Amino acid sequence: MIAMKRILEDLLGLLYPNLCYGCFKHLYAGESLICTDCLYHISYTDHHLDLKNRVAKQLWGRVNFNAAMALLNFKKGARVQNLIHHLKYKNQRLLGEKLGTMVAEKLLVSPFFGEIDLIVPVPMHPRKEQKRGYNQSECIAKGIAAVLNVPVNRTALLKVTETSTQTNRSRYARHENMKMVFLLAKPAELKGKHILLVDDVITTGATIEACALEICKGNIAKLSIAAVAFAD
Ligand SMILES: [Zn+2]
Known part of the structure; x- marks a missing residue:
């Protein structure tokens, strides 16, 4: 019966293509949003096992934090870029939650990210959020929250100034733009x-x-930082 259901799901998939957001190949029964091949072959950073990882080094001397990590290495033209593109621009909120779940699974086995009380997603300006319909960082936060069983706070930290797109700016300009x-x-x-x-x-x-x-x-106890990808 289950085998029959799988065959039917696969047939339906042929009629209504259910594609992987990493490689755009057809997803098989039991796969969801990202195919097994992508899950196996995407570039994981393993930052969660190294306090002196590249994200942490990027932030040293700039902010006080306990630990920082990104799940994946972002490379242009690679599967991680496809995932991020769909998360940011193609209304794929569930993909954000799935990536959040994957981040959380690393946090759970890390010796550095214990006892988190509250998750704060990087906020989006309300006008931009209204236009896009969602905040992708909040989708990721939701996925992490479900695994860690910790609440998400989206009211304490706000984005109060709209910023222009960061893509073509110099490092200094980006920094100034964020003040x-x-x-x-x-x-x-x-x-x-x-x-x-x-x-x-x-x-x-x-x-x-x-x-x-x-x-x-805000007189907090500790700050830790997690992201889906690191692009250098
Ligand atoms: Zn794939």
């Missing part, structure tokens, strides 16, 4: 807690730095 962009509106909600700040892709660290500097005004 005064985020605001800790409700510090009491973070007070005394171990916060996990969550982003989609960390590049120069300017966004994380700006968010972290605000979060640290």
Whole structure:
């Protein structure tokens, strides 16, 4: 009966292609959003096992934090870029949650990310969020929250200034662009807690730095940082 159901699902998949967001190949029964081949072959960083990883080094001297990690290496033209593109621009919220789940599974086996109290996604400006319909970092946060059984807070930290697209800016311009962009509106909600700040892709660290500097005004216990991908 189960085998029959699988055959029917596979037939339906042929009629209504259910494609992997990493490689665009057909997904088989039992696979969802990302195929087994991609899950096996995408470039994992293993940052969760190394306190001196490249994301952490990127942030040293700029913010006070407990530990930082990204799940995947972002390379142009590679499967991780396809995943991030669909997460950010193609309304694939469930993909965000799945990637969040994958981040959380690494956090669970890491010696450095224990006892997180609250998850704070990098906020999006309300106008941009309304236009896109969702905040991809919040989707990732939701996936992490489900595994760690920890709440998500989206009211304490706000994005109060709209920023232009970062893609073609220099490092210095990106940094300047991020000043005064985020605001800790409700510090009491973070007070005394171990916060996990969550982003989609960390590049120069300017966004994380700006968010972290605000979060640290809230008299928190500890700040940890997690992202889906690291692009250098
Ligand atoms: Zn695939």
